[in-house]
Amino acid sequence: MTQQSQLTVVVPAYNESANIKPLMKVLVPVLEGLGLSWNIIFVDDGSKDDTVSQIEALHASEARVGLLSFSRNFGKEIAIAAGLQ
Numbered sequence: 001m002t003q004q005s006q007l008t009v010v011v012p013a014y015n016e017s018a019n020i021k022p023l024m025k026v027l028v029p030v031l032e033g034l035g036l037s038w039n040i041i042f043v044d045d046g047s048k049d050d051t052v053s054q055i056e057a058l059h060a061s062e063a064r065v066g067l068l069s070f071s072r073n074f075g076k077e078i079a080i081a082a083g084l085q
Contacts (some may be wrong), residue, residue: 006037010083012076013055016071020054023039024065039064051065 013020018059020042031038042055044067058065068082 004037005033006039007031008080009040010080011040011042012033012045012083013042013047013051014073014076014079015047015051016047017047017049017051017054020051020058024058027063039066041068041075041083043067043079044069045076045079046070 009031011023013018024040031040042054042065044055050067052067055065055067059067070079070082
C-alpha cells in the first residue's frame with residue numbers, strides 16, 4: 001500500500017482581506033496540479049479588517065482551507081510557527 005504525500009501551505013495574514021481571493025485564484029490551481037493531497041492554513045495575526053470573514057467564507061466552500069486566528073498581532077514569525085505546529 002502506498003501512502004499519498006500531503007502538502008500543507010501556511011499563510012500568515014495581517015489585514016489581507018483584499019489579497020485572499022487573488023492568492024487563492026493562483027494557489028489552488030498550482031496545488032491541484034501537483035497530484036498531492038493538500039490543505040491551506042491561514043494564520044490571521046490580529047487583523048483589523050475582514051480577513052477572518054474572508055477566510056471563513058473560503059472554508060465554508062473548501063474544507064481544505066483552515067484558519068487559526070490570533071487575538072492580537074504577534075508577528076509573522078509567530079504566525080508561521082503556529083501554523084506549522
